[in-house]
Amino acid sequence: MSNGTDNSARRSRFAAALVMLAWLLACVVVLVVFRGTPPRFRAYFAIFTLLGLIWSIGALRARFAK
Numbered sequence: 001m002s003n004g005t006d007n008s009a010r011r012s013r014f015a016a017a018l019v020m021l022a023w024l025l026a027c028v029v030v031l032v033v034f035r036g037t038p039p040r041f042r043a044y045f046a047i048f049t050l051l052g053l054i055w056s057i058g059a060l061r062a063r064f065a066k
Contacts, residue, residue: 016060024053 027049031042 013060013064020053020056024049 027045031046034042034045
């Protein structure tokens, strides 16, 4: 039988996953909308976005690791 803390942690993880998914979708939309910008700037945006996503996933895994 699970207690309230397990349920709360599960909700926190789900909310964090939704936020990351929304961020990734927003980044894809930005890349599509700014097709006219120079490829170098789009590449910088994509690289920094992926680095931020990797860092945030690592931070969440470290936070929820038991």
